């Protein structure tokens with residue numbers, strides 16, 4: 001698949017998506033549904049344009065990796081997928097991020113609901129300063145699940161899903177902060193899956209972990225992809241090659257007017273292709289380590 | 293449970309992404325409520341400004357009717373603040389305030405700055421960890437207690453014998469007492485300013501072999517100078533507005549001749565206000581004498597506001613600097 | 615000057631001298647001694663004065679016992695007591711808790727968690743900082759005009775209600791500023807975690823941000839309460855009673871709250887102006903009684919302050935480590 005193919009999605013307009021199913025907006029990539037499609041997505045921090053004109057299509061039940069040099073806007077783009085950028089006062093998004101054909105930036109869309117459906121795992125493990133149980137049960141409780149039994153089930157399922165259950169089942173009441181870094185990160189994954197999202201966004205989830213903890217999370221991701229669609233930002237090229245089905249390579253280009261760097265999407269394709277025979281010279285330089 | 297079951301991915305509409313309406317409404321309600329609380333502060337300010345200036349205007353127009361604005365500066369042979377006689381000599385109480393706050397700065401500036409430098413540059417962390425809290429707790433001593441100290445101890449036992457003042461109460465006593473009162477404030481803000489000086493600056497100075505005292509005087513203090521100036525201004529502002537000490541220890545009761553001698557008894561603006569308010573049972577609400585309270589209050593408000601705004605500007609600038 | 619001298623000196627002796635701790639640095643030592651003296655002078659003066667007051671107060675508690683705490687304002691030093699002052703001060707604290715705590719915390723949360731950096735927000739922030747610097751006596755004018763005169767039908771005029779509302783407004787900026795500061799110190803990760811699992815802003819604030827910031831917020835509220843308990847100037851303007859205050863038995867609580875009142879700092883102010891004739895029975899003067907009243911007030915105010923400061927320091931240390 002080439003960049004040109006993705007651009008087919010472009011005709012998606014704002015008016016088209018609001019208030020209806022928007023089948024037109026869904027692109028068909030390799031015979032599967034494009035879960036997310038972005039069209040002409042640009043993100044600004046104040047007057048600074050951090051990334052521009054990103055056109056992407058994310059496939060369901062796959063792992064998509066975002067790679068690229070530091071500051072090229074990987075995190076910024078990722079945070080558009082669950083409207084986490086709304087939390088930054090200066091951030092402004094232009095263009096379209098369609099999810100099942102619905103534009104997430106439509107004024108009628110409630111970002112809280114978006115985040116419920118599209119979970120996130122952060123670079124630094126950030127469990128709540130509460131018990132392991134309460135960490136996982138927090139999301140379901142918000143959605144109105146009060147019954148102890150139901151919650152117990154959900155917590156167990158989520159912790160199992162995050163491959164953490166066996167390690168913590170005897171100390172669910174202990175503080176989440178008492179876990180090791182790798183365990184904390186899996187707790188955060190459990191917390192994210194407890195609300196049964198469809199998508200999990202991961203921003204360098206292993207960058208604060210040792211190789212063994214990293215390997216566990218990578219294995220976990222392979223299991224999780226049966227149920228979830230995963231987008232992962234990583235600085236580790238091997239990791240992208242190991243875990244992902246598709247890879248998007250971003251880089252920065254220097255603006256002529258100001259000398260600030262704006263991020264652009266260079267190439268997006270199947271991971272094997274990206275690492276073996278990329279189309280763009282810049283991708284090749286990056287994946288072979290001659291760049292960035 | 294239903295909200296947790298993933299929707300059929302093939303049929304998602306905007307309606308599905310609107311979230312739980314009850315929670316949405318609660319969020320909006322809380323937003324409005326919290327904003328209202330913050331905006332209330334503007335309401336308070338408007339109320340303060342409005343009441344002060346309306347009542348001050350009532351006084352001024354009454355004064356114009358009665359004796360003309362000239363009465364605000366007594367031209368007589370022995371000018372003074374005699375509100376009951378319709379003599380409102382503003383210079384008397386303004387001078388009183390300037391003398392008192394001047395003395396208090398003379399006391400508080402060296403003591404507060406010295407204490408701040410010691411705490412920030414010399415004290416070991418252990419020492420500092422108990423000295424600073426004591427200083428902060430002492431900053432909480434209510435001003436009326438300082439008034440009592442000034443009246444019963446500081447005046448008769450210290451200032452009077454030391455300076456040979458005629459009376460145990462005087463502007464000097466008030467100034468010294470307020471000086472002690474604002475010292476912890478001066479120390480605290482100055483210490484913040486000193487703490488904001490980057491370590492690297494000190495280390496650079498030590499690195500070329502400078503002594504600690506040299507480093508403090510030649511490097512740290514100059515770098516912190518604007519913060520220290522802000523501390524001074526805030527202290528002055530606080531001293532100007534301090535009421536209870538002045539009401540108890542300045543010696544004059546509701547009226548005083550104009551004086552520039554700190555060892556005299558006298559009146560500050562705040563003392564004049566407190567004593568006017570106290571006498572208000574006799575001087576029923578509407579008389580010009582009582583109304584002068586509001587006028588003095590308005591002048592006081594403007595003076596402290598100007599000082600606070602200047603200090604605020606400086607503090608903001610310092611904050612952005614490092 | 616010392617700087618250049620130091621740099622130029624290069625003989626082995628000079629190096630040794632400076633390595634052995636600068637024993638020759640007499641000026642430096644003097645400088646440090648002077649600084650220490652400043653600190654001690656600032657603290658010791660107060661401590662000695664406080665000690666003096668306590669010493670003077672002991673005979674009062676000795677001779678009067680609890681009758682000092684239950685007695686009322688009057689002119690006989692053998693009989694007077696501070697019960698009405700304590701009642702008034704408690705009522706004021708109640709108003710602070712009921713009005714200033716929720717409004718102040720809400721405003722602080724708004725400014726830190728909700729407000730976008732607009733001109734209006736900056737204006738509100740500047741306005742609050744300036745309100746914190748308005749002399750307390752000016753708040754007294756606000757109380758007199760708005761709550762004593764304007765809202766007389768609610769407050770009953772020169773009452774503890776008017777005083778309570780006024781002091782609640784007076785300490786509001788303190789609570790707002792400390793709340794905003796402690797909320798600012800909450801790590802961004804906690805917020806992102808909450809919002810990331812689909813909590814609303816308010817749910818995140820209520821469940822994660824506020825609990826995390828609680829010690830700091832509590833510190834602010836305690837400092838504010840202590841401040842309100844010690845304020846006298848606004849109460850003078852509102853018309854707290856200094857001389858004689860007879861209680862009317864059979865009053866309802868509302869009637870009492872709308873009636874004449876006094877408070878501890880006003881009792882102290884009033885007794886400071888009394889003539890110092892010893893009482894016939896106890897031999898206690900108003901000055902002695904005043905020392906005892908000050909001890910009562912300081913016990914509460916300083917305890918609140920000390921608790922607040924210890925708690926804040928714990929909080930800061932815990933968060934750094």
Ligand SMILES: Nc1ncnc2c1ncn2[C@@H]1O[C@H](COP(=O)(O)OP(=O)(O)OP(=O)(O)O)[C@@H](O)[C@H]1O
Nearest residue numbers: 045050069070071072073074075076077088090263
């Ligand atoms: N909150 C913010 N305010 C202003 N600028 C920001 C903000 N967050 C990111 N930026 C800028 O946007 C650009 C992209 O940042 P982003 O964090 O998305 O990069 P990244 O690719 O995730 O980098 P890294 O690999 O280092 O995590 C950078 O130039 C960064 O400085």
Ligand SMILES: [Mg+2]
Nearest residue numbers: 074075076233
């Ligand atoms: Mg990043």
